[in-house]
Amino acid sequence: MLKITPKYRIAGDWNLMGAISRPLDKRSSKEIMDTVEFLASKIGNDVEQMLPEIKKMNPKHLGLVSDTFEIANMATFGPVNESLLGTLSNGETVLHRLINKFIKASKTDHKALDFAQDIINNTDVRASKHFLLDLVSSDALENLASSPKFDAARSMIPEIAKVTLKPPYFINDSLENFSIFIKSLTSEKANADKVKLLKPFSEFLEKKFKSDCQLDVIKFVNSDVPNEKILDNMKSLGQMAEVIDKNGSNIDVVDFVTKNTNLR
Numbered sequence: 549m550l551k552i553t554p555k556y557r558i559a560g561d562w563n564l565m566g567a568i569s570r571p572l573d574k575r576s577s578k579e580i581m582d583t584v585e586f587l588a589s590k591i592g593n594d595v596e597q598m599l600p601e602i603k604k605m606n607p608k609h610l611g612l613v614s615d616t617f618e619i620a621n622m623a624t625f626g627p628v629n630e631s632l633l634g635t636l637s638n639g640e641t642v643l644h645r646l647i648n649k650f651i652k653a654s655k656t657d658h659k660a661l662d663f664a665q666d667i668i669n670n671t672d673v674r675a676s677k678h679f680l681l682d683l684v685s686s687d688a689l690e691n692l693a694s695s696p697k698f699d700a701a702r703s704m705i706p707e708i709a710k711v712t713l714k715p716p717y718f719i720n721d722s723l724e725n726f727s728i729f730i731k732s733l734t735s736e737k738a739n740a741d742k743v744k745l746l747k748p749f750s751e752f753l754e755k756k757f758k759s760d761c762q763l764d765v766i767k768f769v770n771s772d773v774p775n776e777k778i779l780d781n782m783k784s785l786g787q788m789a790e791v792i793d794k795n796g797s798n799i800d801v802v803d804f805v806t807k808n809t810n811l812r
Contacts, residue, residue: 554586555579557611558618562673565716567709570669573611580610587617591633594644602647605654612665613650616643619668619677630677632684646684653689659699660688663734666705671726675713678723679730694734700743701733707747732766742769745778752782753801756789764802773806781805 620632712726
């Protein structure tokens with residue numbers, strides 16, 4: 549039997565905390581699959597038995613499986629070591645359930661898989677594991693209607709990580725704040741068009757206002773006002789920015805762009 553040599557991508561970063569920028573996966577398909585097989589053999593039978601189905605997945609998602617296996621095998625700092633290797637009430641491991649979700653979602657090219665990969669590429673192991681555990685308990689991967697929201701939110705991941713993840717996690721609510729922010733962009737109520745517009749709107753506010761504008765993200769992404777109307781009202785808001793700053797006025801920028809009288 550040929551010896552399988554794994555090529556890890558995450559293992560050396562166990563001590564990193566907070567927002568990071570992990571290089572894109574440059575491994576060949578064979579290197580990724582060799583790593584998947586090696587780690588599956590270490591993890592246990594209920595995961596190893598999934599290998600035939602994993603091999604049938606869209607190749608673009610195999611790197612996510614490999615990274616998830618690595619993360620599952622890594623211990624993390626904190627009072628509670630959240631584990632993907634725990635056992636559920638039916639005897640199934642948490643990791644088995646998650647990978648089964650990946651296999652099914654890969655068939656429809658669900659964008660939550662690309663989103664999960666971006667999470668891993670932009671956060672430390674603890675935050676990535678926290679997100680993956682959230683996927684296990686949610687129905688996001690089964691709900692194809694949520695795919696556009698995950699796709700639209702991908703560009704926000706580096707900024708979300710930078711703003712919310714403040715180690716050491718055991719003395720603050722960073723991981724929970726990170727999770728809440730992610731869920732607000734991908735929830736059932738979120739509008740994919742508004743999620744896509746969130747980053748340009750946030751950058752617009754930073755450029756036009758010297759003062760710090762309070763942006764109610766949930767109210768913005770849940771709005772059903774057409775994007776073209778919001779873009780129209782952003783022009784008016786931009787023209788007023790200097791006066792608003794000068795007068796020290798407080799303004800609800802989301803209300804302005806969604807409810808301004810310019811709406812017709």
